[in-house]
Amino acid sequence: xxxxxxxxLTILWLLILIISASTGVIMFVLFLQGxxxxxxxxxxxxxAACAEISHQYDRYLAKFGEQPARLAESHTxxxxxxxxxxxxxxFEAMEGGIWHPQxxxxxxxxPTYQGTTxxxxxxxxxxxxxxxxxxxxxxxxxxxxLRYEGGREALxxxxxxxxxxxxxxxxxxxxxxxxxxxxxxxxxxxxxxLSLFALVSGGWLLLLLRRWSRRVRAVENAIAKYxxxxxxxxxxxxxxxxxxIVAAINHLSQRLTAVRERSTTLSxxxxxxxxxxxxxxxxxxxxxxxxxPIATIRLKAENALAxxxxxxxxxxxxxxxxxxxxxxxxxRLIAIVQPLNLHPRPVAVRQWLQNRVSQFxxxxxxxxxxxxxxxxxxxxxxxxxxxxxxxxxxxILNALRHTPTGGEIEITVxxxxxxxxxxxxxxxxxxxxxxxxxxxxxxxxxxxxxxxLGLVIVREIVEAHGGKVRCTAGRQGAxxxxxxxxxxx
Numbered sequence: 001x002x003x004x005x006x007x008x009l010t011i012l013w014l015l016i017l018i019i020s021a022s023t024g025v026i027m028f029v030l031f032l033q034g035x036x037x038x039x040x041x042x043x044x045x046x047x048a049a050c051a052e053i054s055h056q057y058d059r060y061l062a063k064f065g066e067q068p069a070r071l072a073e074s075h076t077x078x079x080x081x082x083x084x085x086x087x088x089x090x091f092e093a094m095e096g097g098i099w100h101p102q103x104x105x106x107x108x109x110x111p112t113y114q115g116t117t118x119x120x121x122x123x124x125x126x127x128x129x130x131x132x133x134x135x136x137x138x139x140x141x142x143x144x145x146l147r148y149e150g151g152r153e154a155l156x157x158x159x160x161x162x163x164x165x166x167x168x169x170x171x172x173x174x175x176x177x178x179x180x181x182x183x184x185x186x187x188x189x190x191x192x193x194l195s196l197f198a199l200v201s202g203g204w205l206l207l208l209l210r211r212w213s214r215r216v217r218a219v220e221n222a223i224a225k226y227x228x229x230x231x232x233x234x235x236x237x238x239x240x241x242x243x244x245i246v247a248a249i250n251h252l253s254q255r256l257t258a259v260r261e262r263s264t265t266l267s268x269x270x271x272x273x274x275x276x277x278x279x280x281x282x283x284x285x286x287x288x289x290x291x292x293p294i295a296t297i298r299l300k301a302e303n304a305l306a307x308x309x310x311x312x313x314x315x316x317x318x319x320x321x322x323x324x325x326x327x328x329x330x331x332r333l334i335a336i337v338q339p340l341n342l343h344p345r346p347v348a349v350r351q352w353l354q355n356r357v358s359q360f361x362x363x364x365x366x367x368x369x370x371x372x373x374x375x376x377x378x379x380x381x382x383x384x385x386x387x388x389x390x391x392x393x394x395x396i397l398n399a400l401r402h403t404p405t406g407g408e409i410e411i412t413v414x415x416x417x418x419x420x421x422x423x424x425x426x427x428x429x430x431x432x433x434x435x436x437x438x439x440x441x442x443x444x445x446x447x448x449x450x451x452x453l454g455l456v457i458v459r460e461i462v463e464a465h466g467g468k469v470r471c472t473a474g475r476q477g478a479x480x481x482x483x484x485x486x487x488x489x
């Protein structure tokens with residue numbers, strides 16, 4: 001997939017904006033989960049911990065079936081301490097205990113304390129707040145929460161009444177650090193810096209993009225000023241990377257100009273040499289092809305003059321045959337040099353092929369050669385019928401000349417991949433690989449009576465249709481293929 005520089009820089013800027021926006025969302029989430037959210041969560045935990053103490057205490061009473069006489073007794077305090085540790089085991093940083101108006105603090109536990117040794121002593125600075133809260137809950141028999149926020153942390157106390165003895169209270173306390181606000185401010189500052197970076201980088205990328213686009217457009221306009229035949233010499237754009245491309249184009253233009261001049265000179269010389277060689281070959285072949293009939297005509301004419309009238313008729317018939325031969329040669333030459341006027345028409349190829357091959361059945365029987373045809377049914381293509389028939393006739397006659405007695409010739413039509421292929425394959429000696437290209441040149445023939453123009457005419461007709469003709473090795477002999485663009489009707 002192709003991607004322009006504009007698209008790449010735009011995607012880069014979008015990625016920067018997405019990162020900034022994502023960071024902003026994260027900051028917003030952090031804000032929602034800030035100090036206020038932590039305090040609310042800690043309050044909920046303190047209430048749940050107090051409820052867990054009450055639940056464990058009720059189970060404790062149910063186990064023994066009687067209320068303790070005094071909570072401050074040593075064995076009762078040990079059991080209550082164990083009860084508190086079980087209740088606080090799933091609450092991080094939670095501490096608390098049990099209080100009674102007459103007996104005071106009868107149990108205290110802080111199982112998740114992070115110190116070096118377990119904490120067993122009551123938090124002295126907070127005792128007065130705890131006493132005030134537990135006294136209120138003991139007298140009103142209603143759970144109560146007390147919160148205090150200092151400079152570094154927030155303290156949350158919660159107290160709830162126990163079922164027995166009367167006025168006994170369970171209390172919990174949790175500390176919430178509030179220094180997160182400073183961290184939030186630092187993160188917010190980072191977000192502002194990141195947002196500024198996104199805006200500055202976006203502006204810088206936009207500036208680079210506009211400058212690059214403007215200079216690329218200038219190079220495009222400079223190239224557009226030259227005609228297709230001219231090679232451009234481009235001015236420098238002022239962009240380092242782009243100027244390297246411009247310099248490479250200018251260097252390539254200079255090299256191409258020199259190569260083109262050299263190629264033009266060589267092509268002119270080669271074309272002149274080819275014309276001279278072609279004229280030489282044509283003159284030699286034509287002189288040979290014309291000289292033989294003229295010599296025969298001259299000989300027969302002299303014999304006719306020297307012989308009696310009854311033998312002159314035979315001489316004149318030979319003269320007419322040689323004249324016909326010359327006329328056929330001239331017609332073939334005209335067919336090669338004269339442009340074809342094509343008039344494509346729809347053709348049902350199967351019926352057309354069978355009708356065309358039937359014209360050669362008698363000659364094939366005389367030579368004891370079998371003709372076979374194969375074409376797809378209900379297939380209609382378009383081509384110039386007379387010229388293609390002439391090309392096919394030349395290929396069939398060529399195959400009949402080279403197929404020995406008892407041999408066979410297969411004429412097939414195949415369609416597919418946007419082409420229609422007409423193939424003539426014989427069981428003759430075939431064509432050597434090194435001669436398969438040369439046989440389409442004028443006057444190239446291996447037949448004693450041939451003019452060497454039949455395959456040239458085939459090539460001209462096929463190429464006039466926008467197709468191509470080739471000679472390949474068949475199953476036994478030679479295989480000629482005429483391939484045309486498939487214009488369905």
